[in-house]
Amino acid sequence: xxxxxxxxxxxxxxxxxxxxxxxxxxxxxxxxxxxxxxxxxxxxxxxxxxxxxxxxxxxxxxxxxxxxxxxxxxxxxxxxxxxxxxxxxxxxxxxxxxxxxxxxxxxxxxxxxxxxxxxxxxxxxxxxxxxxxxxxxxxxxxxxxxxxxxxxxxxxxxxxxxxxxxxxxxxxxxxxxxxxxxxxxxxxxxxxxxxxxxxxxxxxxxxxxxxxxxxxxxxxxxxxxxxxxxxxxxxxxxxxxxxxxxxxxxxxxxxxxxxxxxxxxxxxxxxxxxxxxxxxxxxxxxxxxxxxxxxxxxxxxxxxxxxxxxxxxxxxxxxxxxxxxxxxxxxxxxxxxxxxxxxxxxxxxxxxx
Numbered sequence: 331x332x333x334x335x336x337x338x339x340x341x342x343x344x345x346x347x348x349x350x351x352x353x354x355x356x357x358x359x360x361x362x363x364x365x366x367x368x369x370x371x372x373x374x375x376x377x378x379x380x381x382x383x384x385x386x387x388x389x390x391x392x393x394x395x396x397x398x399x400x401x402x403x404x405x406x407x408x409x410x411x412x413x414x415x416x417x418x419x420x421x422x423x424x425x426x427x428x429x430x431x432x433x434x435x436x437x438x439x440x441x442x443x444x445x446x447x448x449x450x451x452x453x454x455x456x457x458x459x460x461x462x463x464x465x466x467x468x469x470x471x472x473x474x475x476x477x478x479x480x481x482x483x484x485x486x487x488x489x490x491x492x493x494x495x496x497x498x499x500x501x502x503x504x505x506x507x508x509x510x511x512x513x514x515x516x517x518x519x520x521x522x523x524x525x526x527x528x529x530x531x532x533x534x535x536x537x538x539x540x541x542x543x544x545x546x547x548x549x550x551x552x553x554x555x556x557x558x559x560x561x562x563x564x565x566x567x568x569x570x571x572x573x574x575x576x577x578x579x580x581x582x583x584x585x586x587x588x589x590x591x592x593x594x595x596x597x598x599x600x601x602x603x604x605x606x607x608x609x610x611x612x613x614x615x616x617x618x619x620x621x622x623x624x625x626x627x628x629x630x631x632x633x634x635x636x637x638x639x640x641x642x643x644x645x646x647x648x649x650x651x652x653x654x655x656x657x658x659x660x661x662x663x664x665x666x667x668x669x670x671x672x673x674x675x676x677x678x679x680x681x682x683x
Contacts, residue, residue: 378651379624380638384587385561390426396548397494437485
């Protein structure tokens with residue numbers, strides 16, 4: 331009877347996820363948010379599984395996906411550090427720490443850092459002098475960067491139900507921009523009797539540095555049928571922000587997930603192994619819905635072979651990865667082809683005891 335109920339539950343939820351992903355594919359939601367770095371995944375294990383980790387227990391890495399996913403830590407502390415070699419030589423780094431004092435009786439406390447190094451750029455602005463030969467003015471080299479620092483908490487309220495949340499202080503520095511005023515500063519004569527208005531002196535400098543607070547929330551529910559788990563998360567919730575004239579929202583995302591160790595359905599195994607299947611359905615504010623499917627095959631709890639697939643992705647779809655763990659240390663690697671953007675490689679080191 332339990333197997334039947336579990337199978338029906340899985341079928342209903344997967345059907346719901348598939349339906350939810352297919353409903354709004356016709357909606358074009360592009361370039362509607364700012365602080366896009368908050369949506370970039372740097373954790374190698376999650377990236378190898380196409381980010382389908384909402385219903386998994388993944389220690390301090392859960393701070394970047396679903397804070398409830400660190401509620402069932404086995405040890406006292408879990409530390410992760412990730413390096414993401416993103417497009418155009420942009421570097422994303424994440425660092426997470428989860429501490430579970432008193433064997434989790436009072437919950438798990440987490441700290442997260444996410445930072446981005448965009449490198450240096452040659453700055454120019456339009457030269458509004460109609461007599462200018464180049465049409466632009468060099469303003470020198472400038473650098474852009476982004477940072478998010480968070481504090482999270484998760485707790486198992488019962489043997490089956492866990493909750494978690496996180497608040498982050500985010501900062502994005504896009505440098506300064508020159509904004510022209512409405513009125514011209516002075517007339518310029520081109521020698522033909524025509525008066526041309528000159529605006530360059532009437533431009534003002536505007537700062538593009540914002541520091542909003544960002545909130546994340548998530549839950550996990552263990553059904554009691556084998557290792558079947560449901561998960562839900564809401565990430566990047568914040569008030570609207572504004573650069574000079576234009577207002578933006580942050581990349582809010584709602585995710586529903588389900589996962590299970592498929593080997594639980596096999597009566598007898600020749601050796602210690604597991605095969606976790608995880609499925610997430612994500613609803614985004616700024617691009618079409620996605621269905622994400624991830625697999626994690628573990629052998630002797632030491633070697634992991636991973637793969638994933640995400641729908642509605644223009645340049646990527648499949649992702650791959652491998653992980654090695656022993657004596658509390660772990661190293662994960664993921665590889666994601668991105669078409670014309672070439673490939674993205676991520677590496678994560680973990681320590682827990």
